[in-house]
Amino acid sequence: MYLIAGATGNVGRHVVTGLVAANEPVRALTRDPAAAGLPAGAAAVATADAAADATLDGVTGVFVHAAVFHGDLPGFLAAAKAHGVKRVVTLSSLASVSPGNPIGDHHLALERQIEDSGLEWVHLRPGAFAVNTLAWAGQIRGDGVVRLPYPDSHTNAIHERDIADVAVRAFLTDDLVGARPVLTGPESLRQDEQVRLIGAAIGRELTAERIDAKVARDAMVGGFVTEAMADWMLEAQAEMVDNPAPISPETERILGRPGRTFADWAVEHAADFA
Numbered sequence: 001m002y003l004i005a006g007a008t009g010n011v012g013r014h015v016v017t018g019l020v021a022a023n024e025p026v027r028a029l030t031r032d033p034a035a036a037g038l039p040a041g042a043a044a045v046a047t048a049d050a051a052a053d054a055t056l057d058g059v060t061g062v063f064v065h066a067a068v069f070h071g072d073l074p075g076f077l078a079a080a081k082a083h084g085v086k087r088v089v090t091l092s093s094l095a096s097v098s099p100g101n102p103i104g105d106h107h108l109a110l111e112r113q114i115e116d117s118g119l120e121w122v123h124l125r126p127g128a129f130a131v132n133t134l135a136w137a138g139q140i141r142g143d144g145v146v147r148l149p150y151p152d153s154h155t156n157a158i159h160e161r162d163i164a165d166v167a168v169r170a171f172l173t174d175d176l177v178g179a180r181p182v183l184t185g186p187e188s189l190r191q192d193e194q195v196r197l198i199g200a201a202i203g204r205e206l207t208a209e210r211i212d213a214k215v216a217r218d219a220m221v222g223g224f225v226t227e228a229m230a231d232w233m234l235e236a237q238a239e240m241v242d243n244p245a246p247i248s249p250e251t252e253r254i255l256g257r258p259g260r261t262f263a264d265w266a267v268e269h270a271a272d273f274a
């Protein structure tokens, strides 16, 4: 039995689908079980009941998403261990590779709490998700001009389903225990090239237009993203102007196939932009 946090989200939903497809029993955490819309075969469980006996009984593996256990991850992990959970697969971040930045430090703290629990762990360290480009959907549906501070900045965006496929592998085999695989997409693309590929997927000519970084920063801050995080993300984008984004070999090595391309992702999500 696997317990998946963030189960209705960009990555977690695919983890649930992947485990169900492998005929594994799944409990899926969500704050609103009635609205979760999970695949048949997965049982929705209220996030508030994450540490309850009925939730943890029989669970051997837990997928941890940072936002879901905010506040008391150590308490949850202690309860999980007491119930016989063996392994945690963590949705961490590539930012953890370079400590000292606010996003990396946030995820490193999460990783350390999990390591301190004494449970087996696999920390997945993905770079930018392809789904981040959904933030452009309003502009694409509008005048078809995507306004970006660094349209010529490169990214190695990863398809969320590839992250989930690695997570499923991390649960169903022992190959990744104690590993921190860096996961990226298979290619380096400029953001204006991503805009063009979304245009190709929806059959419209789209363009990217440069805007002031300060305007972009104001739009980024809010929710999980602090001012310091927005500054770090913009600096990272500025550094990737004219520099191809590094491609991690780990995704292909673990999955035994190349990662899904951004063009594939755009075709799958065409309806979200139309």
Ligand SMILES: NC(=O)c1ccc[n+]([C@@H]2O[C@H](COP(=O)([O-])OP(=O)(O)OC[C@H]3O[C@@H](n4cnc5c(N)ncnc54)[C@H](OP(=O)(O)O)[C@@H]3O)[C@@H](O)[C@H]2O)c1
Pocket: 005, 006, 007, 008, 009, 010, 011, 012, 029, 030, 031, 032, 036, 047, 065, 066, 067, 068, 069, 091, 092, 093, 094, 126, 127, 128, 129, 132
């Ligand atoms: N986006 C990127 O480029 C990127 C790159 C590297 C790492 N990451 C990391 O990946 C994680 C995001 O993954 P994701 O996009 O799959 O997540 P997501 O879709 O944003 O959220 C997953 C689910 O978590 C639940 N949730 C959200 N906020 C919550 C809260 N405050 N309390 C309890 N439950 C909450 C929601 O489910 P319910 O509403 O059903 O409860 C949501 O559907 C973050 O930790 C991020 O730092 C992101």
